[in-house]
Amino acid sequence: MSANLIVMPAGPALVAELAPKDLAGARLRRCLRALLDSRATGEIHLVGSRDPRWETGVPGSFRAWGAPQVTVGAGRHLPELVQRHVLGGHADRVTDTRERLGTPDREALTLVAVDGSAGLTPRAPLALLDTAEEADRWCRTVLGGEEPAAGMDAASLRNAGVLEPELWLELAALTPRQARLHDADTTHGVGRYVAGWEI
Template sequence: MAYLLIVPSSPALVEELAPADPASRRLRHVARRMGRQYLPPEHPPKLDIVCSQDKKWRTGIAGSFRAWGAPHTQVGSGNFLGELVVRYIFPAVPVGTVATRLCDVEHGAGAVTAVAIDGSAGLTARAPLALVPHAERAHQWCLSVLAGARPEVPSESWLREAGIIEPSMWIELANISPRHAVVLAEDSSLGVGRFVAHWEV
């Protein structure tokens, strides 16, 4: 059995970038508690990471959150925001493959993969995309996917119009049938759908 750990890719998960945001603090706490279950500090397995590698999320300073406003926060390696956030949430865990698709990482027995992904970025007027039509429907669809409910998969264009910036990653998740799926936390207070969930596949 392999395990997927779904976490936000939002830079607000980094305490130095959002020190006064209680929702981000809660999500970070829940994600790290999940990590202690699947990535025990005594003998952590190698962690693969799936995240967007779009150039808009890239920094030229490896391992640094300088581009997002925290120049002194270092995680050692990584040039894309999703990978940096995963390394921040799960420090001192050896990282294996970093990919943009789940099909490109190991799914053998005991394999652990972190998926850094956010839902709609248009859930409120203060959201990065402002308030987007159908954003709430997209948010509920993301929750259904993460809960393992296998909802009907909309088109990539509809997801994008509903504020989901990385629709292809969501479609790949939606086409997996997890043996067990649990949503541990979700939040939309910053106008972006953020989730912590774990799957057994």
């Protein structure tokens, strides 16, 4: 499969300098970089939240999250900064950044930064939520290219701890030709996923 849409975590724990003991994060980074290296040419489009709570006054810097020494050259919102960090040398191929997925360009590689529920364990950012496990299963089903169970709308996803439900619903509305959930992690109470789609 030649993935032209990759889903990745949006949170800062994916940056080694911010979470040096996050072994699962290191594994997710390696998986992501292998997927990116397999698509070594062409334009890259970045999709992720532009919510003001993720915005920094220092473009291209992780200073607001405690790592002023880590810079990526551009970006004012945390999901984009994380994307550019993971891209590394591929970041110079970025030609578009946006908040909504819309209709992805099949000729470009679309990199979507989004997290699942933040309520999957008692020590999660939102503590343990009763409906978080259901949301996690729904996210995994979507990323695996399967038809998700009915009943999950923006409100139910938000109530289950998914902070960015709109992007998830856009993903669920797509019909990829092929889809694979490559890796998933919930050790910190947040659903983090790496998936590759051919659309």
